[in-house]
Structure formats: C-alpha cells, structure tokens
Amino acid sequence: MTDTFGKTLRSFRLKADVGLRELGRLINKSPGYLSDMELDNVPPPSEDVILKIAAALGVNKKALLTAASKMDPELSSYVVHEPEAADFLRMAKEKEFDREDWDKLSQLAELANLGKAKKDSE
Secondary structure, rough: OOHHHHHHHHHHHHHOOHHHHHHHHHHOOOOOHHHHHHHHOOOOHHHHHHHHHHHHOOOOOOHHHHHHOOOHHHHHHHEEEEEEHHHHHHHHHOOOOOHHHHHHHHHHHHHHOOHHHHHHHH
C-alpha cells in the first residue's frame, strides 16, 4: 500500500532533520497545521504549498505531489498550451497505459530524438 501524503511528508522532514517549527517558518505555515498534515487530519495542501515544502526540505517534488495525488503546475500549464498533449493523455488513459508502456514510450522518444530541447542542445 502507498503511504499517505502525511506519512510521506513526515518521512522526508525527518530525513532532512527539519523540525515542524522550522519548516513552518520556511513555508509560512503554522507548525500545528503541518502536524495535522502529517497526521492526515487535513487534506494535502495546494500544489504551490507542496512545491514550497519540497524546496524547503530539498526533496524531489514529484514524490510529494504523487503522494498528494496532485499534478505539477508546470505540467498542467504545458498540457493547457499543447492540446495535442491532452489528446495523447486521453488516448493513453483509454488504452490503459501502464508503467511498462510509459517506459517504452520514453525510450522511443529518446531514440527518435524528439523534442526541441534535445535538438537545441546538439
């Protein structure tokens, strides 16, 4: 079973050796609210708050966003501005892509040298 957002947050915070008061100060939230988050007494915060937490703890934002069942705002913005990306994701959902499918697709994209960033760096 996947850990809850609260358990994931607590684990990252303890590994970073950051107290509730210090984290609260860094992200402008009360230690009590953070404690409630860690105990899963409140729902996960907004994406923006999660990004602040990840930065303050020096952890990968993906793990916290995933634990909260939230999407990275950068990705949301990209999908909004690239309608084909949304169409592709709908198709992947309909076909029930799994982790293996996504891994293969990533490998194919690398092999085909897809994307402007890849082409511009050469």
